[in-house]
Amino acid sequence: MGDTTVNMTGGESEDLPTLNLLHVHYDVKEYIGPWYKGACLRHKSNKKILRDITAQFKAGEITALLGNSGSGKTSLLDVLSCRTNGGVSGKVYYNNQEISKKLIRQKAAYVMQADRLLSKLTVREILTYAAYLRLPGNNSKKDIKIKVQKVINDMGLNTVSDSRVGGLIIRGISGGERRRVTIAIQLLQDPKILLLDEPTTGLDCHTARHLISKLVEIAKRGKIVILTIHQPRSDIFRLFDNVGxxxxxxxxxxxxxKDLVPYFTTLGYPCPQYANPLDHYVDLASIDRRGYEEQHNTMFRVHKLIDEYLDSPILQDINDKVMFETLKPRYSFSYRRLFVNLYRERQNWVFRILVAAAYVAVMVAFLLRLQDNQTSIQDRIGLYWQSVSVASFGSIIIAVPTFSNLPSIRDVFYREYRDGLYSIVTFIAAYIVHLIPVQIMSTLVLSAVGYW
Ligand SMILES: Nc1ncnc2c1ncn2[C@@H]1O[C@H](COP(=O)(O)OP(=O)(O)OP(=O)(O)O)[C@@H](O)[C@H]1O
Incomplete structure (x- = not known):
């Protein structure tokens, strides 16, 4: 699979890198009771943080995750970045490859809420030191300088590049610029996936909009950008490609x-004319805990919204896309490659043909001696029994040349299985499927000779 295939102008080619989630659940263990009882004596309960999340994030697109406090936005970013401390079930794939800590370290960068920057250094110094620490050692001084300048340009930090960052006592660059420096540090490694936990918190509306515009530009260069956000303005909402x-x-x-308002309108929740759609629908998804009745009513509404979404064509469409992109291609690629490899193994084919030809020769010699009378019935039955067993005995003979090929297939399988490219079942299914045409052909030949 190709990697980034989005061009610099934002135009998309067919094969975009994607991050797919399929029925993801995230649970943590909670210990209830006083701490001095220890983990063994306290009552343990399973807390469900995320349930049945299916989603697709594509390169070139920016996705905002919203929800009231405690709804699970940060936890979803944690799952995507393999930073969980509980049990995650379901599948998360990057480009049809199941994610692992190693893969995420190579492909993704996580920008946390807090900006932890050394106050006495300038923006350029901070980025240069970060580049020396994060980039591989084979980058020359000149390469580092170029990369630092590139992220400075990308995040629009040119005017403050030689200013000190500052801190609480001595003021330096603004809050928005500090956020952009934090993001620029993560961009040094040129990640394919950029995850940001509430990047606009603490910024005024104008600065927040400017920051999101920069992230949109970054996404257009072929990155998957996913962020959590609280109450974005409606002009910021329009910048997002997708919303969760x-x-x-x-x-x-x-x-x-763009489908958000039409979707909720069909459910009977149109957006009031002058309201910000995101504020309105996040409110709709919130639980009001001020009193029993309010809590009961809002709980009921939220469960109804969840059920409506689970039955919606929108989820069905995402589900189909994720299933298609994660399961089918790997199966078909595994099958196709095995088939091409085995097809080109000439000795394999020669053996198969020789076995079939030898058996046909025996059969013909035997059939020629048979006559159309009562005594040959027993012989004919014996011949048919023999023909049935030829498939299994033939396979044992054919296994001899196949075994010479097995070590390479086995090694490739172990490597790709460890990388999470496919499961054992997918591989075995592909192996069996590739044999079907050969088996059909040889069975047809044998049956035809037997019949005539
Ligand atoms: N490791 C954990 N152990 C116990 N509970 C957890 C753990 N991680 C998350 N939670 C709980 O899961 C829920 C979702 O948390 P999360 O931080 O994802 O919410 P959020 O939507 O990002 O909220 P906020 O907007 O306030 O940051 C919360 O109730 C939180 O207490």
């Missing part, structure tokens, strides 16, 4: 931002 709204750890909407 979470409540109680479940999705109530995941899809294109």
């Amino acid at each position: 709204i979470l409540s109680l750890g479940e999705m109530i909407y995941f899809g294109m931002s």
